[in-house]
Amino acid sequence: MENINILLETASSYCQKGDFKQGIHLYSQYITKNNQNPVAFYQRGKAYFKIKDYQAAQSDLSKAIKLKPDSAELYAERGLIYYMAKKQDAAMSDFNIAVEMEPENPFRYASRAFIKDHLNDLQGAKNDYQKALELDPEDAISHNNLGLVLGKMGNHKIAEKHYKDAEKLDPKNFGMKKSSDEKADVTPQPKPEPAPLPTIKSNQKEQAKSNFGNTVKALLTSSEERKEFWDFVKGKVFGS
Template sequence: MQHENFNRGLEKAKQKDYTGAIVDFTAELEVNPYFAEAYLQRGLAYYDLGEVLRAVSDYTEALNLDSKLIQAYYSRALARMVLKNLPSAIDDIERAIRLDYNYAAAHNLRGTLLRKAGDVHGAIVSFKKAAELYIVQKDAENCRLCMEKIKQLQPKPQPQQVVSIKSSTSTSPVIMHEGDYFKQLIEKAEQGDIREALESLNWVFQVDPQDGKAYCCRGVIRCKQERYIDAIADFNQALKYNFQDAIVYRNRGKARLQLGDNTGAIADFNKALELEPDNAMLFIARGNAYRSMGNHYGAVQDYTKALQLDPEDAHAYYNRGLAYTHIEEMQQAINDYQKAASIFCEKEDWKNYQKALDSLNKITVPSQDLNKAQSTILRQKLLRLVGGYWEIAERLIEDAKYYYPGMSEDWYIEKVISDIERDRR
């Protein structure tokens, strides 16, 4: 019977026996290594098991064999969205739509990706197109869901606000130096005396209920309490009462970022950078917002600007390493993680030092393998070919060992490299 293993795998996948389905699809590929649909279906099974990286690898193999396999582009876009690699996900979904413009699910996913990337107008256009196609297909439920998404994205009418007008000769206080009263209150809160700090601020509000600086100070303390909505309300009051300092925008941006309002956070960081254009921490904060929304290229640019201002900022190196990992620039990521670990070590920041090492180990060859009689250059070449994911390389090496037992370790690595390069040609 033709494709017996493949058909059995499809049945197991329908029954949600994804592990069994993967075994059958793998058996089919052993017999038919150029069967693109088998790679696609195995990728779907890996995805349903939560092994997203392996799913991406199989989708890529399927597309190497059949560049017009629309579902592979769609599925890889979905997986890359989960991995927060938005630029690559958007590229995949655009390819799927070019192959079939009437693919409703692809327009729907494109809308979600553009919304995550901050392109609200583009997201609305995509959701509208998806809704139209779902209507034609008589899929009322998905059409309704698309319309709800559009409604959520459309701007809400803003109620009129009464703005109090203060004299241009207002004497509202401005932070002039680091050792002032409010900074002392923030330091007190950091030491755990939050109640005492807030009581002191209540006294300030009794004296002057329009003290913008006091609102800012209380907002910073509420951020430390993780009361982000209350903190944002305080920062809004600070701005209302003419305390237009970078610290307000910076901290409101951080609070918005914690609540998932990436676009709002970026707007605040932009305003803070207008006031403090040489503040490396602001570039890192905005880079984190870009990375959170999947704009890893924008994040890399901001972390690089931060490092131009402060070449020894370990956090900038570490976060840039994370961004490089998501856009599959593995060598740059390795370099940044190593630099971050070195600086954290010198500063004896052991928690972040270990975090940098853990991130480094995830994308490099396991240390126990480096002691074997293998060429580091050879291993690095294979690592680049599999997008930096060594677990994929290990699976391919194990497959080669199964088919060609008794050969040296170097031989298996060279065999896998040769197979990958041949398939890509």
């Protein structure tokens, strides 16, 4: 087990360096030895996503979901892949599932709002950003993005209030944006930071099983993972 875990770590290392094809090759080797690890499918799916093989990415995320059906994060990230593949209905279906699974998580509404905005569903985006702010009134990103949506809808006075709220909450990122022309939507970010990934010891099978579950959960809810994935989407799909 330790040897194949090293294989998984090496695959991840290649992907972090931008060598996605080699990473995919190593993930595939790992999966032939252990096809019950949702993290392996999730990570390989992300690598396929990076090289724009959306069909393979969708397949891997679907396999990860089958192994871990209680993960809202997997549904949300598959939704992003569907969106990139121009499967808008499938994308929104997955985002809806993620919201239903975590109705008290403001990040779920902000994520769906971000996509709705880019689908020109301004009313839907407005509603979701408002819900996100109801759950987390101190989310500067949602204030900023709601302001942009309201501006597009012609509600400039209320939009300015949200811009000012964003500036007060996060002056470093939003304090210098004085004009509407300089403003841009920002990819949603989750809060708070997850706990560090646990160490798995091969000679403690029961503890390893428990730790592995925690590892999967931590990886799939890692703010660093989410930020990297969302930033890539915004850069490649939305041209920012």
